[in-house]
Amino acid sequence: MAVDPYDEKQIGASDTIIRRISPEQHVVWDENRKRKRISSKAYNKSSGPRDGMSVDIEKLIVAAGQDPRVYVTTPRFAGSVAMPAGKVRELDLWVGYDPVKDAPNEPDNPHHGEVWATKPKKSFTDAQTNGLARLARWYVELPDVDIA
């Protein structure tokens, strides 16, 4: 985490945030529903009290003249889901910029952002992770995998 949690006013309610989904690691088999789906772990924050959940900010990628769907599948292919920032905030979460530059063992990502809890905590609540899953729509779809 490079910045303290905050809510970025320049990220508007209708702006899209993108969460990458690893096809190898984030997908589970759900025997109740008889289908593959994204694990709730993919919609949770890192465990440090002030850590967040990594996302990409679509409008920053577009403003830089890049194709967001290419951007979020590079350098490692990942599926991804998108959600509107305003709806994320309604879950008592903040959305902000957290650009990555010159970090050890991590490629630069000037369009990187975070979703944070508004109070220090180890994890999002179940209502928040479920809320994020309900908001999510495919951005780069993983075939035969349900969002939640």
Next chain:
Amino acid sequence: MPQSSLAYQDAVENVPPSVQETSSRVFVRVAQPRSQWAADLKDRFDELTSLARGWDGYAGRPVSFHCAQFAANLIERLFVGGVPAPQLVPGGDGTLQIEWHRNQYDVEIDVLDTYDVLAVRRNITTGEVEEIELQMDFSPLSEWIDALK
């Protein structure tokens, strides 16, 4: 002295040299593994503790030795015959979630560190949700696992 055996015994990259080290290899060990779950999950633990940096498209780290070791021991303690082995899902911060989705329940046990666990059970029929934080007494989880039979 309790006997230990190599439950998950291949080389683990990216794990700081620590408790159990032989040359450059670090192993996740379970004392006296007895369950089918330990056998079923051996390769998965090895995979998770060897994940490449950035595996999640961001700064994802491999599952930490401490989380993997603790999760392996917790799984061994929770073993119930007739219930399939859980699925294991990594977090980008080196944590690990143990989960089952069967018998009308979602059970998710998020291992954040040694003796630092958040667990959720959802009854998908009634919509009831239970969330508990566990640090020393993990016995409530046994009842949850029994209900998965």
